[in-house]
Amino acid sequence: MSSITLKNICKTYEDSGVKAVQDFNMEIEDKEFIIFVGPSGCGKSTTLRMIAGLEEISSGELYIDGELMNEVEPKDRDIAMVFQNYALYPHMTVFENMAFGLKLHKIPKAEIKEKVEKAAKVLDLQDYLDRKPKALSGGQRQRVAMGRAIVRNPKVFLMDEPLSNLDAKLRVQMRTEIAKLHNRLGTTMIYVTHDQTEAMTLGTRIVVMKDGIVQQIDTPHNLYAYPCNLFVAGFIGSPQMNFFTATCQAEGDKAKLILGDYEIELPEAKAKALIEGGYAGKEVTMGIRPEDLHATDTQVLATNPSCEMHAEVNVYELLGSEVFLYFNFCGANVIARTEPDTKAQVGDNVGFVMDVDKIHVFDKDTEVTITN
Numbered sequence: 001m002s003s004i005t006l007k008n009i010c011k012t013y014e015d016s017g018v019k020a021v022q023d024f025n026m027e028i029e030d031k032e033f034i035i036f037v038g039p040s041g042c043g044k045s046t047t048l049r050m051i052a053g054l055e056e057i058s059s060g061e062l063y064i065d066g067e068l069m070n071e072v073e074p075k076d077r078d079i080a081m082v083f084q085n086y087a088l089y090p091h092m093t094v095f096e097n098m099a100f101g102l103k104l105h106k107i108p109k110a111e112i113k114e115k116v117e118k119a120a121k122v123l124d125l126q127d128y129l130d131r132k133p134k135a136l137s138g139g140q141r142q143r144v145a146m147g148r149a150i151v152r153n154p155k156v157f158l159m160d161e162p163l164s165n166l167d168a169k170l171r172v173q174m175r176t177e178i179a180k181l182h183n184r185l186g187t188t189m190i191y192v193t194h195d196q197t198e199a200m201t202l203g204t205r206i207v208v209m210k211d212g213i214v215q216q217i218d219t220p221h222n223l224y225a226y227p228c229n230l231f232v233a234g235f236i237g238s239p240q241m242n243f244f245t246a247t248c249q250a251e252g253d254k255a256k257l258i259l260g261d262y263e264i265e266l267p268e269a270k271a272k273a274l275i276e277g278g279y280a281g282k283e284v285t286m287g288i289r290p291e292d293l294h295a296t297d298t299q300v301l302a303t304n305p306s307c308e309m310h311a312e313v314n315v316y317e318l319l320g321s322e323v324f325l326y327f328n329f330c331g332a333n334v335i336a337r338t339e340p341d342t343k344a345q346v347g348d349n350v351g352f353v354m355d356v357d358k359i360h361v362f363d364k365d366t367e368v369t370i371t372n
């Protein structure tokens, strides 16, 4: 069992005065796989390092299993950390690298052997135990680094961009390995990445950070479907959500978004949120994901009665199961991720519709979501 509580955690680097993390609050439950994601410099590693005890907490409280950890030495926190650069000892074999931490803790030899062999089996490293790190591939070295953490049977597993040194194919492979490992071990894991695909595929919950401030903590599905602000909406999802400036027009309990020459009638719940929020007559930022824009010559939404718009296709990309159409519309560069049966070609003026249920609307100034 290992739950983690972060309560008003802040970190200011005294020398530079950088406020790296501000008021981080979260309850992490036993066995969760938590991802910290966000652009470089947003405070992910700093938060992870504070949990590990490698960085002092400026203010706030950190609890593991209800016990205050602020002043507890890293070695006494029962946490294992896997770093980006693996930090393996080059002169030691795989076995020795994995056994090292156990030896330090004066575990009997026979027990060390048993633990290392068990971890090697889990990680498919049995045949490499006598090799030195330089005789291993990047993926194997990564597994040794994990093995070194697993043998200690820690309460919590922390990983800081563990896949960033691997090539694209290996990253995907290791990603599934890590997911399997989490299922098998059932240990609470916290994983730092700047890669939103890694975040979406691995996390049971994701923490999106920006400039040291937590933006949203949610399941992958909820982050994608109900982003709390413009930043999260743009950060999660690839290709990213399309954004436009539109004007809200309301009459009675109905509301429309006016986008250039087009009027988009909003579904009841969204109209209500805009009207009650006092946005009638005001400019807002409208967002729509590429897959919620469909060329009207395709099967899927050809019958959708909502407003049909037109724009000229600049780029056509066939990805096999789908087509990306790029065009310029109402002053924005727009991507539609549409069905492969579209006949649209570069230079064509195509008709397309939006799935109005999937429209997101944000306050133009605060960038907070209005409609979710």
Ligand code: ADP
Residues within 6 Å of the ligand: 013, 015, 016, 018, 019, 020, 038, 039, 040, 041, 042, 043, 044, 045, 046, 047
């Ligand atoms: P991330 O992991 O999201 O890339 P970091 O947690 O490494 O971000 O950094 C957050 C902020 O703190 C950045 O502005 C970074 O420059 C600053 N920072 C990180 N480590 C130190 C340090 N040891 N001393 C001073 N500033 C630091």
